[in-house]
Amino acid sequence: MSTLHRGHIFHLTGRPSVQEAAEALVEIPDGALWVEDDGTIAWCGRYSERPERRGGEVQVVDHGDAFILPGFVDTHMHFPQVNSIDAYCGGQLLEWLDRCIFPAEARFADEAFALGAAKEFCNRLISAGTTTSLVFGSAFPVAQEALFDEYQRRGLRGVIGRGIQTVGPETAKPLITSEEDAIRLTEAEIERWHPATEEAARRALVCVAVVPRFSLSVTTKTLAALGELYDHYRSSGVYFTSHLSENNRPGDGEIAAVLESFKVESYLDTYDGYFLPGGKKGGHSLLGRRSIMAHCVHCSDAELARLAAAGTAVSHCPNSQLFLGSGTMPWLRTVASGVTIAAGSDVAGGDNWLIPYVLNTAFKVHISEPGAAGVALHPAVLLHMATVAGARALDLEDRIGNFDTGREADMVVIDPSRWEPLANSLEWGVLSDDPEKRTHGRLFTLLMACNEVAVAETYVRGRKLNDEKA
Numbered sequence: 001m002s003t004l005h006r007g008h009i010f011h012l013t014g015r016p017s018v019q020e021a022a023e024a025l026v027e028i029p030d031g032a033l034w035v036e037d038d039g040t041i042a043w044c045g046r047y048s049e050r051p052e053r054r055g056g057e058v059q060v061v062d063h064g065d066a067f068i069l070p071g072f073v074d075t076h077m078h079f080p081q082v083n084s085i086d087a088y089c090g091g092q093l094l095e096w097l098d099r100c101i102f103p104a105e106a107r108f109a110d111e112a113f114a115l116g117a118a119k120e121f122c123n124r125l126i127s128a129g130t131t132t133s134l135v136f137g138s139a140f141p142v143a144q145e146a147l148f149d150e151y152q153r154r155g156l157r158g159v160i161g162r163g164i165q166t167v168g169p170e171t172a173k174p175l176i177t178s179e180e181d182a183i184r185l186t187e188a189e190i191e192r193w194h195p196a197t198e199e200a201a202r203r204a205l206v207c208v209a210v211v212p213r214f215s216l217s218v219t220t221k222t223l224a225a226l227g228e229l230y231d232h233y234r235s236s237g238v239y240f241t242s243h244l245s246e247n248n249r250p251g252d253g254e255i256a257a258v259l260e261s262f263k264v265e266s267y268l269d270t271y272d273g274y275f276l277p278g279g280k281k282g283g284h285s286l287l288g289r290r291s292i293m294a295h296c297v298h299c300s301d302a303e304l305a306r307l308a309a310a311g312t313a314v315s316h317c318p319n320s321q322l323f324l325g326s327g328t329m330p331w332l333r334t335v336a337s338g339v340t341i342a343a344g345s346d347v348a349g350g351d352n353w354l355i356p357y358v359l360n361t362a363f364k365v366h367i368s369e370p371g372a373a374g375v376a377l378h379p380a381v382l383l384h385m386a387t388v389a390g391a392r393a394l395d396l397e398d399r400i401g402n403f404d405t406g407r408e409a410d411m412v413v414i415d416p417s418r419w420e421p422l423a424n425s426l427e428w429g430v431l432s433d434d435p436e437k438r439t440h441g442r443l444f445t446l447l448m449a450c451n452e453v454a455v456a457e458t459y460v461r462g463r464k465l466n467d468e469k470a
């Protein structure tokens with residue numbers, strides 16, 4: 001049976017660039033979204049103009065005054081950090097990893113613990129309206145098995161890969177494997193969970209990524225072997241993701257440590273095959289159109305240009321960048337490079353699961369950039385980062401990200417009546433008399449003032465997901 005969802009619709013139609021987001025914005029106050037029983041969108045428009053159904057039954061789900069948006073895409077988060085939000089380390093990225101995160105991730109060797117954590121992780125995603133996620137996984141196969149199983153059981157869409165480490169400090173020891181095991185376990189995970197062909201991957205809800213934690217977690221030997229492995233599986237739609245240029249503390253921060261350790265001048269080179277001293281080529285590139293780099297706070301123009309040319313996307317994680325004192329990704333300069341900028345919670349460096357809260361922080365940090373770099377992001381640009389750009393970053397733009405006919409119905413229902421501050425701002429806040437400006441004002445308030453409590457329902461491919469909270 002097909003389903004007609006009635007509610008207040010916002011989405012970005014077509015395939016807009018970030019600069020075209022405002023023109024692509026569609027608001028339909030009494031809207032209808034027609035979802036076929038295979039989960040694809042048959043029609044989106046005004047409820048009063050819905051087409052006659054040609055045979056077959058139609059179930060109408062009336063969401064009242066609630067808003068219907070494309071499901072949020074979270075392009076960067078960490079499964080084994082599910083319980084590590086707001087962990088106090090008294091320092092920045094490298095101290096936080098050493099004192100809080102490596103010990104927390106070591107607990108995932110315990111199967112019973114990992115099973116509970118996988119359930120919790122999926123509950124959190126569903127509660128936050130996140131329908132698609134790109135996930136740094138655990139080092140431990142039992143934990144990965146639990147997470148893949150749980151995604152499939154719950155019906156979530158995602159790309160997951162085991163966290164690869166072959167070097168690291170003492171606290172990371174439980175997470176570190178031999179060079180051989182790093183490749184063997186990654187290959188086994190791809191064989192077990194990734195669809196066999198690109199065609200099958202394009203229909204699947206769950207895919208696999210190759211995920212070294214960051215350059216500092218792997219040796220040149222591992223990078224070379226991962227390059228070969230990725231080259232072998234690239235054509236079947238396997239993803240690659242890692243961190244890039246996050247912490248720039250002079251002397252001993254992440255970027256300084258990468259340049260010193262590899263004896264290279266560009267952090268990006270370590271993922272691009274040029275990881276030998278002096279930036280000499282040592283293996284295959286890991287960049288491409290299914291490759292996503294988290295943070296990119298301190299990239300050079302040349303690095304951004306290379307990312308854009310390769311089709312590699314940036315996962316922008318401003319909550320995490322604030323929490324760990326990493327700085328602010330330069331918005332205008334990054335946009336100018338042409339690279340796709342999608343949103344990432346970076347749980348647990350980011351201390352909130354809700355993508356609208358990531359957008360809220362993005363708005364605040366970019367309006368506060370110094371001088372001419374400061375910019376008030378348009379509400380359509382915020383929605384772009386959370387939906388269309390996320391879909392594009394994951395090479396899923398022909399399937400998800402908006403409500404155009406033929407896309408799969410991944411959507412979130414936000415009901416302001418569940419969160420009074422949001423309801424009041426929408427009801428009583430002053431909006432322009434100009435219809436277009438009124439649309440912009442309403443969307444801005446909806447995204448900026450959204451709270452997880454207001455997320456009423458989450459759907460993937462037309463199917464409502466249950467958060468299974470006790």
Ligand SMILES: [Zn+2]
Pocket residue numbers: 076077078243294346349
């Ligand atoms: Zn991260």
